[in-house]
Each structure stands twice: as structure tokens, then as C-alpha cells.
Amino acid sequence: MKVSMTVNGKTYTRDVEPRMLLVHFLRDELGMTGTNIGCDTSQCGACTIHMNGMAVKSCTTLAVQADGATITTIEGLANGSELHPMQKAFWENHGLQCGYCTPGMIMAATKLVENNPNMTEAEIRHGLEGNICRCTGYENIVRSVKAAAAQMGGGD
């Protein structure tokens, strides 16, 4: 099937199998390997991207469902060489170790803060429960998200 979508500001059209997952489309068809695959049951969130303004697990979305969509992946989050405040905060606060969950974590956290820039620590922890990290114990991820929220101010 023919699908067309805008990824990180550029439009791509490809002929794909109907069963192809969006994450495989991004990784294998477009060569954007920044989005990682950590599970096969939609638990880990490593594959989280932004689709039409929402944080979406790209392993739970078919490529054909994204036909016509506007997508941002971790590769497109920074504004050129200027890191997104969430990326900066993860760097400053040691919010990552092996880095495998990080793209999905950053994409999920970004939307979380955009939707509610004034979260309590408990709200941040609850908001990120769809993203698993095995390295950091979440301590510095929570710290990073708090720091980014302060930078991102009123969201939007």
C-alpha cells in the first residue's frame, strides 16, 4: 500500500506491506534509527514519537495508519543545532545511561510537559509510567523533566 507522511518536516512516500509497523517504517524505510524498539507488547515506550501533536508508541501504530500524518522523531526534536529544552535537561541532569530508552523517554516527556507544565513529582512519575528505563531508577529522568518543565515555562 502507498503511504505518505511528513517526518521531521520532509514528506516521504513509500509502498509498504499493510502489516508494517510505523516504527519499522521509520527505521527500515526511512533509515531513521534513532527511534528504538524495546519490546513487542507496547509496554516500554522506547519507540515513542510525536504524531499529529500527540505522543504515540510507533510500535503500536501501523504505517498505513500514519498516512497523511505529521510526525516528529527524536532526530527532528532539536531546532537545528539548538537542542530542545528536554534534550538539554536530560544531558545536564544525567537523565540517561545506556541511552536506549532515551529517545522515547524524551518524546513522551516533551508532550507531558507541553500538556501540563506545572506537574508535581508524583504527576511526572505517573505520567512517565508508560516508558521503561532499566538504568537510571528514574531518579534523574524525573529531575530532568522537572528542569525542562521550568525551562519550557507555559508549555505550548
Add this chain to the structure above:
Amino acid sequence: MSTDLSGIPQFSGARIRRREDPALITGQGKYTADFHEDGTLHLAFVRSPYAHARILGVDSAEAAGMAGVVAVLTGADINDNLAKGVPSGTPVGHAPYSEGKQPPRQVLSTEKVRFVGEAVAVVVATSPAAAADAVETIFVDYEPLDVVVEPETALAAGAPIIHEAWDNNVAFRWGPIGGEVAEIFANAAHAVTLRVENQRVIANALEPRAVFASHDGVSGVTTVWSTTQSPHGTRDDLAAALGIEADQLRVIAPEVGGGFGVKGSVYGEEIIATYLSRQMGKPIKWVATRSEDYVSTYHGRGQTDVIRLAADENGRFLAADLQILFDCGGYYSGIAPIIPTLTVLMMCGVYAMPVIRAEITAVFTNKHPAEPYRGAGRPEAAYLIERAVAALATEMGMDPAELRRRNYIAPDVFPYTTPSGAVYDSGNYAPGLEKALALVGYDQLRQEQAARRASSDGKLMGIGLATYVEICGVGPWEMGSVYMDENAKVTVLTGSSPHGQGHETTWAQIAADALQIPLEDIVVKHGDTAIIPRGIGTFGSRSTAIAGSSVHNNALSVRDKARQLAAYLLEAAEVDVVLENGRFQVVGVPERGLSWGDVAAAAGGDNLPEALQGGLESDTDFAPDGSLYPFGTHVAVVEVDPETGIVEIVRYLTVDDCGVVINPLLAEGQVHGGLAQGIGQALYEGSRYDELGNLLTGSLIDYALPRSDNFPHFETHRTETPTPLNPLGAKGIGEAATIGSMPTIVNAVVDALAHLGVRHVDMPLTAEKLWRVIHSRQ
């Protein structure tokens, strides 16, 4: 960044953010699954759905004809060429091992399967989807056999035999070691006996295992990208498995998405991918799905410990007696037999223990093989001794902190040899305990607990503490060479290949301090056997202490040679030249000096005296004289809801001591992650099997991996007791928090239930389990 008296930045001890991160936060980091070449063929494995069965036949006729399928192979097709099989099991033929068996493990099983997930065939296809589709059509004719799941059952008379070359399921026995304890226990004023399970868990590195092998027919070299903690070990083991020379392989560990021990050994999938790439002349790739990872990557832990602890009327320990039952699973993993021996080695914990006795029985069962997992035998040791100490305190009616104080090894007796044979390098246990108790407000907490118990206000409050010690920093050596080029830029090569630890940042800090040059002038390389001549790897909390010390020493050697060179160039006596503020200076003559750039530019010159030729480089491995023993005290405050059994961690506080810390930001990160895995095992995790050997926790839906809302904020503190065994004074911190946190949490939860008469509950302390315990007592 702090500064020393001379104004030169002191990088060691500074909270420097990682140079690794810019790639990882922008999606530019490359993991094994991200590598691709045109013409790549993909593997999918046919895995046994039975825990124990005979293989009567494999029918792959339909698969062979499917679109995209290039080959379907069974053990009959490839095992003869891979006769050494999967590397499994350190030797068990010498004392104190006895009855040791060393069963072989085929890369693809041909006669029997011994656990669910064991590979029996492989499909090679042009896409992962085509390979997976073909696997679905392959019919393996199995004759199911009786299954042995529990280690106790495996030992029983008449149990089904897993390896039929022998007549029982004992993998090995070890010991007994130690002295006579029967009389001590018979006459002791106080004694406790605890049977504690250290359940099997699954490491769950977020990156599933993967391998990508690409053979170059011209050079004869196969490049293998692997999710490994040890590229050189992988290269050597792959070469042995394939019967080729190591220089015919180049192994690359690119970004590796967590390891935790189970990415330390070579697996069958890597052997097959490498072999097929060489046979077929094609790039070959295999990437595990998460669910496949659960049944194809080694599990961790899995031992049952019976610990007895005796004390005199004052609570001074008299003896400890330990019996370990270790569950190997269906085969040995890479180094499984050493795991329970480390438990014995560390069974005395931080305590002066006059006499011990210990023995191990290891068995084969129809479960996935078990491998070292974050701590590898030491969490088990800390858990059993710290649980026993807590139980003894309860039995004696003594505060558990006081009982610990009375028995700590005194700070003035190090190096200290325990009766189990460990030689503790340095230690000072009481200050960490007192610091932790003061920070958490221990006395007030005990008062609050008493008041709440008296008023029965609902939730059950518990306070748990543990003082752990562990062994880390294993040698025999590691590489951390230092090369300075003519522009005074430095390259550090290290054999300790990281998977999230931040070696590039830490090693640069170490080298920058020794050389007094900017961090930015240092590049750290690792993880590629074509660039790094040798190495052992990253495991056992060894890297900073061993590889870091090598970097330190080599950087000092480069500095010394540069100073000699500077003296020659300045026509000064060597003793009169010092490195000050990053400049080689003749003492007392400010105008006579050379920059690093001046010296580095001259270093390659042909006309130098012989002793000064050869450039500015140093490549001497660091080989430690002994192991390192980090320690610390953790405190947890928990609340158990008697209506639901749910445990809430109200506070968690650590005072860890890993000697000198190079980068506190990263060391704290190791503590946080270690805590999450220890607490995860204590409260949530476990690999559970049904009576037929099916892995019930075989996906992320079923396995309770901790999430962000399972944890409180972790309060981390330190004391600093340097080791005399390396020039940095550094020990290891990678596993310490996992080791300390398991007993801390269980001690806290059992403390919360102590007034109900509860003395022990086995991990994981799930809500259901605790609800049943509470309601059976009310």
C-alpha cells in the same frame, strides 16, 4: 568544577556531564540493530515450546519454499562445523568442587530440548518478516518428557534426568568448607535459622540482544557487531567456536543498551550469525524481540539459602552456617558455576565471624540457564546475612542497628581476611551506619513507629536497614593506554567496553588530571577489536578501578616522559623542570618554559636522544594485587497497607562508600539504577515457571519491571574510604546499590509486620503475598 591550589582544573571529583550524551539524546547513537548493509539476510529461530522433550524430527519443507526464504538449517546441518558448541560453564573438576559435570551445549539442539526457548532450527531469509513467517510453518516433532522445574525436585530420587550421560541432576557440589559449627550452635545463647529464596529474575536490558555479522571475502575478516559487554571475549569465544583465528574476526560493541551481566558471554545466535556470514558470504542479522529475549537471554540469581547465625548473650556473633541450592537451569551459562561460590566468599558480610561453614549444591532443571546478573552472588550473600542479622535482632529483642554495631569488623584490622577467604582491602563500617541513622532520623522514626503501632492507625510502618560489603574490581588486568599526538591531543584506548557507564567521560577526567590538559583535548576509544588491541570488558564493577587506574598510570608515564623531553629541550636538569598550570617550567625561571604543544611537537623528532624517542605514549595494563570491597548502609522506611498488601517506600536513603569517586554525577546514577534493580527484585520481579516449565513471565506484560511511579526520590550520600590497591583509591559502584537494597527493603517490610509475628517473607513482596501473610495472622 572545583579548582586546586595551582589553579589547574581538578576534573576528578567534578560532576561533569557526559560527552556520550549529545549523540544519544538526538537519536544519533548507533546500536547493533541500527547497522545495515544491502543484501543483508535475517535470522529467525525455531524455539522449543517444551521444557523437556526429545526431538524426533524437523519438517521444514513448506518453509523452504516460501518467498524470501534462503535456507532452513537444523543442528544436523551446522553442528559438526561448530562442534565446540556454546561456551558454557567455568571448570568444576577441581576441589572444593565435587561431582562436577560439564555437559556440552549444541548451538542448535538435535536430540533433546531442556528448556522452553532452546533453539532447534534457524531460518535465513531476505527480511525479518519473511524469516518470522517461515518459522511459523516449521513443524518439529517432539516427544514430551517429564519436567523438573524446582531444584529440590531435581535432586529427588527418581527425578527425570536432564543430562542423560549422568544418572542424576547434580551439576556440582562445592565444599563443605570452614570449621566445626555444630557444638557452637548447640551451646549458643542465641541462634536463628532462615531459609531465604533469592528468586530468579530477568535482566531486561532495554535493548534486546542482537548481532550483525558481515564477512569480507577479500580480507577473510568477518566484522561482528554485537550487544556485548566484552568485545574481545566475544571475538575469542567466537573464533574458538568457529575454529578460526581471532584475527579473522573484528568484533564491535557499538552503543550497547544495557547489559547487567547477561551480555557478558557469547550466545549461540552470535555463533550462528557469524558462521553463516562466513559460509554464505552475506551480511547476517538477528535482533531478538523482547519476548524472545526472555527465553533466549540468560536469567539471573536463582538460589535458595539456608543460613544459621549464632550469637552469645551479648549478641556477638559466634558462627554462621550456610547451605546453598543453586539452580543452573538446563545448562550452564557462560560462567554460572562461580556465582554461588561468590555468595560463600561474601557470606560474613561486614561482621567479625569467628567460624563459618558452607556448602553448595548446584542442580540442572528445565529452566533457562542462569548467568551473573548485577551483583552475581554478592546480592545473595548480603541478602542472607543481613536478613539473618535482622532476624537475630528480633529474636534477641535488640535494636538491629545496635546488633550491627557490636559485630562490625573493626576499622583498624584491614586488610582483613574473613573465614570464608575474602581479603577485604579497606573498610570502616560504623561511620556510614551512624551517618545514615542521623540523616534519616532513626530514633524519631522508631518512636513514630511505636506510636503508630499503639494507635493502630491503619498502614503498617517498617524501618529496614542493611550494611553491605561486596567484592569487585576483578582483574587480572585491563587496558587503558594513552597516546599524545604532535598537536598535544590525546587518545585513550580502553579494553573496558561500556554500555551506559560513561567511561568516555570518566577516563577523560582521569587523563586530564594526570596530564593537566583540557578535557576537550582527550578522545576515549573503546569497543572495537580492530582499534583496541586487547581488553577484558565491563562487568563486576571493575572498570574505573582497573581500566581507570591503567589510564591514570599511563597518563603519568606520558607526563614524565614529556617532562624529561622538556628538560632536554630547555637544557635544564630534569629535576628542575615541573609541570605547573599545564606548562613545563624551569623552577624559579618563569621565562623558561614550554607548553604541552611545544613538547608534543618536538616529541616525534629524529634527533632526540634515544631515551626520549618513541613519542609520547604509554601502554601498560593495570593488574590489581587484590579485589576491592565497597560497602555502605542503606535505610528504608516503608508503609504496608494491610487492606491491599501494597508496599509504599516512604523514604530510601543510602550512604555508600566506593572509595574515591571520579565523577559523582555518574556514581550517583549507578546507585540510582542499582537501587531500582534491587528494589525491583525485592518487591516486584521474578521469572516464574509453571509445573510444565513454561515461562509465565515471558513478556513485558507479564514480567513486573519497575516503573517510575514505583519508586520514591532516592537520597544518596557517601563516605570515602580509599582502597590502597590502586592509584586512584577507587572501588566500584555499579552493583553496590543492588546488593544493599534487597535486604534493606525486605528488612523494612518484615519490620512492618513484625508485631504480627512475621519473621520472614520471600521475595518478591508482592501485594497479594503480603495481603495473604497479613490476613493469615489477623
